Amino acid sequence: MRLLIKAGRVVDPANKIDAVTDILIEDNKIALVDEQIKIDTDLTIEAQGKIVMPGIIDMHVHLREPGREDKETVASGTAAALRGGVTTLLAMPNTTPAIDNPQTAALLKEIINRTAQAGVLLAGAITKDRLGKELVDIPSLKKVGVVALSDDGSSVDSDELMFMALKRAKREGILIICHSEDKGLSAQGVVNLGLTSTRLGLRGISCESEYKRVERDIKLAEKAGAAVHIAHVSCRKSVDIIAKAKQRGVRVTAETAPHYFTFTEEAVLGYDTNMKMNPPLRSLDDLAAIKEALHEGIIDVIASDHAPHTENEKEIEFVRAEFGVVGLQTELSAAVSELIEPGILGWPGLVEKLSVNPARILGLKKGSLCVGSDADLVVVDPQRVWQVGKEALVSRSKNSAFLGKVLKGRVEYTIYNGKVVYARSA
Amino acid sequence: MVWTRKDLLGLEDLSKEELELILATADSFKEVSSREIKKVPALRGKTVVNLFYEPSTRTRVSFEIAAKRLSADVINIATETSSVQKGETLIDTGTNIQALKADIIVMRHNYSGAAAMLARHLNISVVNAGDGWHEHPTQALLDIFTLKEKLGRIDGLKVSIIGDIAHSRVARSNIWGLTKLGAEVTVCAPPMLIPPAIEQMGVVVTHGIDEALQHADAVNVLRMQFERDTEGAFPRQLEYFKSFGITQERLSKAKKDIIVMHPGPLNRGVEISSEVADGINSVILEQVTNGIAVRMAVLFLVSQGHDKKYETTN
DSSP: EEEEEEEEEEEGGGGGGGEEEEEEEEEEEEEEEEESSSOSSSSSOOOOEEHHHHHEEEEEEOOTTTTOTTTTTHHHHHHHHHTTEEEEEOOOOOSOOSSOOOHHHHHHHHHHHHHHHSSEEEEEESSSGGSSSBOOOOOHHHHTTEEEOOTTOOOOOOOOHHHHHHHHHHHHHHEEEEEEEEOOTTTTOOOOOHHHHHHHHEEOSSSSSHHHHHHHHHHHHHHHOEEEEOSSSSSSSHHHHHHHHHHOOOOOEOOOHHHHHHOOGGGGGTOOOOGGSSSSSOOOHHHHHHHHHHHHSSEEEEEEBBBBOOHHSSOTTTTTSOBBBBBBTHHHHHIIIIIITTTSSSSSHIIIIIIIHHHHTOOOSSSSSSSSHHHHHHEEEOOOOOOGGGGGOSSSSOOBBBTTTTTEEEEEEEETTTTTEEEEEO | OOOOOSSSSSSSOOHHHHHHHHHHHHHHEEEEEEEESSOTTTTOOOOOEEEEEOSHHHHHHHHHHHHTTOOOEEEEEEEESSSSHTTTTTTHHHHHHHHHHEEEEEESSTTTTTHHHHHHHHHEEEEEEEEETTBBBBHHHHHHHHHHHHSSTTOOOOOEEOOOTOOHHHHHHHHHHHTTOEEEEEOOOOGSSSTTTTGGOOOEESSSHHHHHHHEEEEEOOOOOOOOOSSSSEEEEEEEEHHHHHHHHHHHTTTTOEEEOOOSOOTTTTTTHHHHHHHHTBBBHHHHHHHHHHHHHHHHHHOOOOOSOOOOOO
């Protein structure tokens, strides 16, 4: 099987390439990167005017399986991933039951082997049932292929336990991902604390509940000498803390999600529950800080925090509605619209955030288009404008913050493991 | 000025002209209640459903009387054990009422934003009769109507709102309505009952009751809802009365003809003394009377409004 991608703008920052060139794929590997490849092929994709980049590695996805297959499954979530240019994703462990033991992890792996359309990596919980009481057995989880640990949705409140988790993670060479939130400070809040919560008459979630915990998690990681990754950074103070920690050499990396650089808290003013997520949409100043941090490399990664919820859980009173939005199919387009277009990031910079850095942080041999690497690629039309509608979303849940929004940049082809697994038809 | 809204969800959304139209319409309806036959046919053949998820006597009765004086048919649904517990969603309840061919739903709900959500999903009118801590537009409208009736204007008036601003929908609606009409609004409460960034809504914040009363043309005294204090955030009743209660003594240092308002029901001896509540500065019962005219105006106007119909047919 030979596949040729012709004359696209190949953006491959891992190899310092940003040039119009051809790429030849043989079987599931990249065979040749060169101008004007002339060879017989099974399929040729004409990519003039298109961006050719490594497949997106989304470090923050909730596939909901096992337990909440009404919201999403491995099959439906990975189908959505391919349409968004995501070829590898990290599945968060807050399923029912949680991925906190090798048996459950193996069960999920079996489902993945049977039904996944894209690459799925497993994150395990830090503590049993994600209750923050008792640490999981890391070696046994590692043995079944768990690549990172997170109690996502919750933070480990106990400093002692978190410190111990970080020490053990360091010993086992596994990454800890932090959902940094002090629920004692954010208790029962549903929107950003401030003018918006006051106008809406809703309980607020302060930035403090986030950055204080970011500060703690970094401090503990520093003390333990462990690597730590801060999930879904939403506010300026968290950015400042991460920047300082990086300066003094702490092994900290950070991610944000497209909604935090696209919307501010004002988007919640009509009580749209598709604008309800945790952490909440913040102020214009926070949004500016997130964009600056992406530009300066303080935030390393863009991840969707794809969080599917059914209409029954979203089309209800704002206070009762679940937190979270789907995002696999819109993350690239949102980034093109909000980061490339205004010049916050160039294409190489964006590919670093979406592919290169996630691969590095998770220790994957991906995110590169050099000869011999896995043939996971995306062909993007950077100029194509589209309006996000429910009908375009193949996730089981349609709770997108981007519904109705016009975005620029669209995935034309997704190639996973050397095969064209998605080609845009409409 | 032509009214176009099918719903009245809050005063934050309304323009100055729309507020003035409601007040003028209320003014023309006020006289109906003093007729021998207290009825006009403005809503004859229309059905108004009062859907109350929180106990309320005063507001519900006021809406019912308003609707009946407009010749509408009125159905009251009191869902004291909320339908959430019965399993039906708010949207399902709403679409069922719509399927019964009702024309207007007047809803009181304990969650902020519930009226907005319902309105988004229905073609029929929704009037917010209080949603959580968010807004209680008709209460603020009747407060403003009463003030205007007493003092002849709103523009330039100094109005102080005293009490639990953080958890008060009455305060929010009053702030929006009064500031849009040109009043200078001061809010006064202990710090824990002032919500963050409220000064950005165009009000002055004070924690001193004497300061709030000093130059005020009117004072709106909020009910201290001690029954809702689940967080232990409130001062104790007696302590509150000592620091913030409106007494004759405090009033004696204010303008002689200061207007004293209260949305009811009163906690005598907690936020207001009996002497003041029943005194010459009090317009509390006139507010109740004016509530009917204001609600008649709102019901009449939304029945004329046709904007923002829900996209899909039901």
